Amino acid sequence: xxxxxxxxxxxxxxxxxxxxxxxxxxxxxxxxxxxxxxxxxxxxxxxxxxxxxxxxxxxxxxxxxxxxxxxxxxxxxxxxxxxxxxxxxxxxxxxxxxxxxxxxxxxxxxxxxxxxxxxxxxxxxxxxxxxxxxxxxxxxxxxxxxxxxxxxxxxxxxxxxxxxxxxxxxxxxxxxxxxxxxxxxxxxxxxxxxxxxxxxxxxxxxxxxxxxxxxx
Numbered sequence: 375x376x377x378x379x380x381x382x383x384x385x386x387x388x389x390x391x392x393x394x395x396x397x398x399x400x401x402x403x404x405x406x407x408x409x410x411x412x413x414x415x416x417x418x419x420x421x422x423x424x425x426x427x428x429x430x431x432x433x434x435x436x437x438x439x440x441x442x443x444x445x446x447x448x449x450x451x452x453x454x455x456x457x458x459x460x461x462x463x464x465x466x467x468x469x470x471x472x473x474x475x476x477x478x479x480x481x482x483x484x485x486x487x488x489x490x491x492x493x494x495x496x497x498x499x500x501x502x503x504x505x506x507x508x509x510x511x512x513x514x515x516x517x518x519x520x521x522x523x524x525x526x527x528x529x530x531x532x533x534x535x536x537x538x539x540x541x542x543x544x545x546x547x548x549x550x551x552x553x554x555x556x557x558x559x560x561x562x563x564x565x566x567x568x569x570x571x572x573x574x575x576x577x578x579x580x581x582x583x584x585x586x587x588x589x590x
Contacts, residue, residue: 394432398584401453401479402439405460410437411484412454415560422560422577423584427517431584440465445472450587454482454557459490466497473498473540473547478587481550482557485530495540495548504538504550513537513549516585518578525575527568528555545590549583556580 398416403409413435420431438445441464445451451472461469473479481491492504507513507523514520514537524535535554539546558566559576568576 394430396430397432397436397448398450399436399438399448401451402437403459405458407455407457407459409455412557412561414562415557416452418560419580423581427581427585441468450478452480454484456484456486459494461494461497469498479548480583483552488552499540502540504540507537507539513582513586516582518582524551524554525579527559527572527576
């Protein structure tokens with residue numbers, strides 16, 4: 375817990391100076407899935423938050439392994455991919471400790487991740503279920519208001535975008551966007567065919583997630 379409290383203190387202090395002391399990272403996992411996708415997503419999200427939320431998040435695209443002690447250095451960890459995910463027992467326990475200590479995991483379904491990530495998250499929290507968050511959840515009403523929940527960024531299977539969460543002792547510790555693909559909307563313009571409107575919506579929702587993480 376002391377690690378996360380220290381990071382939150384650093385975050386508040388760094389809001390007044392561009393020292394980029396706060397870091398966010400992408401999760402590296404085993405199983406063969408492309409954890410490394412959306413290479414420009416986190417730098418663009420950090421830049422957007424710094425400009426619009428007055429944060430001082432380091433825009434460098436950092437990577438952290440699921441079983442590493444280094445994960446405790448990041449108050450927000452981003453996970454994405456299309457394919458297989460495997461957490462061994464040590465990694466699942468490390469993720470559990472990280473999330474219980476105040477950390478936050480954002481899972482971004484880049485398409486095809488759903489059937490793999492759900493059983494792996496049960497290793498992390500076997501007693502919890504991913505529940506769909508109601509549209510009036512605070513994550514949808516931070517600086518930017520999303521009265522109908524997640525914006526639909528990519529078509530995928532044409533299903534409505536859904537936001538799921540793992541809630542531990544009343545706190546949202548993991549947010550999972552499904553049929554949405556926020557990270558692709560954070561990517562550099564031109565990588566995908568997303569309109570500027572869609573990219574803005576994706577970044578605004580990302581900023582809401584960041585703001586929710588650091589205010590809770």
